[in-house]
Amino acid sequence: MDAAQTEQALSGRTILAVFAHPDDESLACGGTLARLADAGVRVVLLCASRGENGSVSNPSLVAAGDLGHVRSGELREAARTLGIAEVLIYDHPDGDLRWADVPQFHDEIVAAIVRYQPDGVITFDDDGLYWHLDHIGVHERTYTAVRSLGADAPPLYYVTIPKGLMREVVEAAGGTAVKNAKFWGIDADAFGAAAKPATFVIDVRDWVSRKLAALSCHRTQMGPSHPLARLDAEQARQLLGHEHFRRAPTESRWESIIAQMGEPVPSA
Ligand SMILES: [Zn+2]
Secondary structure, eight states: OOHHHHHHHHTTOEEEEEESSTTHHHHHHHHHHHHHHHTTOEEEEEESOOOTTSOOSOGGGGTTSOHHHHHHHHHHHHHHHHTOSEEEEOOOOTTOTTTTTHHHHHHHHHHHHHHHOOSEEEEEOTTHHHHOHHHHHHHHHHHHHHHTTGGGSOOEEEEEOOTTHHHHHHHHHOSGGGTTOEETTEEGGGTTTTOOOOSEEEEOGGGHHHHHHHHHHOTTTOOTTSGGGGOOHHHHHHHHSEEEEEEOSOOOSSOOHHHHHSEEOOOO
16 A cells, blocks of 8 residues: 555544653654544544643643643643644543552543444553653553453554664754753663664654644643754654554454554564
């Protein structure tokens, strides 16, 4: 199938993305979600929490003190930027997603799959991007929910950030000011350190500006000095132009539509 046929085959399909906090969707796979939306896919985002315990780039953005409320608004703005059709924000406790409300969250993911009948589900891999326990919890709940549907389940895809990429972002962002920059308090080298190799990548070079625009909607998370905010267009295209995935080991009798738009990664 050539690129045009693949985009045509995507039209009218549905993809469900399941993440932990507002901004995960843009950081992990904002380019892919925008590309899917532009191809006519109904993208549904399920966000487990409002991110109420996250960091704050500038306290004046949270004047009323309700970070969860502000971040929910930022998420809706980012979703509009990416073309996401529906955003479901749940109130599970930020920081405790691996252990809190386990049966309830499982049932909510199953219910979203039953309601939206997605052709594919995207979530974190088991490294949680950087061992973030909330991300790992969302990975676990989503895997279990998809598996519980047996062969009727849609194919499940795990998104990862490759090892070394965030270090390259810091270096490209340049200058001693950002040399030891952290991402939301996380060391750049933590990203992807435990990621399993991707099996396919999706070319999102033409959607990088939308990914960055969506990330910058998350103002409480990404101030102007953030390394991702300092990349110029060419650096961003080069560093963020491919998003990395692997198919989860779950059954599905359905064809794999996301993998069709990707390019296989040759195994090392
Ligand atoms: Zn997160």
